[in-house]
Amino acid sequence: MSPAAGGSGRADGDDAAGDARTVEVGGESPYAVHVGPGVLSRLAAHAEPGRRVLVVHQQGREDFAREAAELLAAQGAAPELAVVPDAEAAKRVEVLAGLWARLGQSGFTRSDLVVGIGGGATTDLAGFVAASWLRGVQVVQVPTSLLAVVDAAVGGKTGINTAEGKNLVGAFHPPVEVLCDPAWLQTQPRADYVSGLAEVIKCGFIADPAILDLIEAAPERAVDPSLDPALALELITRAVRVKAEVVAADLTESSLREILNYGHTFGHAIEQVEHFTWRHGDAVAVGMVYVAELAHRAGVTDADLVERHRRVLGAVGLPTAYRPGRWEELRTAMGRDKKTRGSTLRFVVLEGLARPTRLVAPSEEDLEAAYAALSG
Known part of the structure; x- marks a missing residue:
């Protein structure tokens, strides 16, 4: 069940945003994950005159949402901001229905766009909104937590929760791009960042033991991205690469992708x-x-x-x-x-x-x- 070495996910080094790294996710619907300073500017490429954009954002991420809206509006798009509850409270059916209502009232068509800004629950929700509206519109994911960038926002899994369990309702719907600035992660509470490290460590156990070596060599630096931004970028890139290689080979979790669980x-x-x-x-x-x-x-x-x-x-x-x-x-x-x-x-x-x-x-x-x- 191991992912093939040198698969479809690959880090391409620096990109146009400066020190950002890019991991390409292959498969039937290829897209890029950009991690580094200034990557939010890439959102402008998804704007065009008159295009409606629903910017679904987590409580507490209003600054990022407004910046995204300004970038989109500068290119002639028509962004709307939709704030959702924090954490798993966002993934309730009632919240989903409210977003569907917003899309319907605003006349969103298949050529329009959803942007998800926030942690993993927000990107899960935004992805499912995009997957389910008119049987699928484009989504750009902008993860602002470690957990979101290394797990929820990459791979195309979307979902909401029910009383019977987590993520029992969902769809596979790859984004058209993923954008994450590691500086955003420095604003996370330490406990939340450490929680996200669990998914990074998981990638070390299932596919890339170098992740474990890096963490064991300096655990006190691994838990604080402000102490060693280069280490944080390396850990994020390695974890994203693991996930990219797996989902490129098995989008719908028919075999290999199970290892991510x-x-x-x-x-x-x-x-x-x-x-x-x-x-x-x-x-x-x-x-x-x-x-x-x-x-x-x-x-x-x-x-x-x-x-x-x-x-x-x-x-x-x-x-x-x-x-x-x-x-x-x-x-x-x-x-x-x-x-x-x-x-x-x-x-x-x-x-x-x-x-x-x-x-x-x-x-x-x-x-x-x-x-x-x-x-x-």
Whole structure:
């Protein structure tokens, strides 16, 4: 299940924005991810006289939204700003319906554009709005959090939540471009940035061990992008490249793309049991430790690799344990996971570092024992 070395995602070095790096995402609908200073200026290329643009932005990102609107308006486009709630509260059906109403009232057509500005929940929502309106309009994603740029905004997965689970309603709808200035990430609360590192570390375990080496060499610098912007840019670029190579080969998660869900089955269960009060990356961090313990009990992963999960995640302050007494709720939630087939649970596990595979139908004994290892 490993992505091929030197696949369709590649860093092309500096681009026209100065020190920005570009990763090309191949496949049927290719696009570029630009990471670096000044990249928001590229948004002007998507404007034209009379083009309607709905700028969906997270609360607290009004400055970026206004700057985007000014760039678009300067080229003759007609931008509208639509603020949405912070975090997972944005991904409610009621919020989605409100945006649909805005599009209908403004007469948005298939030639118009949606722009998503904010964290992962906002880009998920904006992407689904674009995917569902008139069966698909273009979307440009402008992630302003680490989690969003390395995960949610890249790859074309969009979705909203229901009472029954996270991202159970969604569509695959690649953006036409992704723009992220790492300076924006310095405005994130430290805990949110660290949470985003879980997805970066995941990419290290499943495909690019150099990510783990960089973090282990300087964890105190990895958690603060203002201390070492070059390290932050390198980690972001490597994580985006991993995701780009995988989604270019498997947009609709029919096989290879499942590896990007490493740690997510148990992580999503935590989010649901905790009513989405946990940060996504924190839940995924615990989920990676859980699945490493599960794979060890199934004879797939060795003890040293399990311990490295705890060591790397713990070094940057991510959680590696979960409270006892919630097994039945967690088990029920895992049964709703998108990788489940019928009543059969499927997990992405590691045969070794950067060697992902599937574990299908692990025993109930092993499932519960792995939980006990987290909560003992």
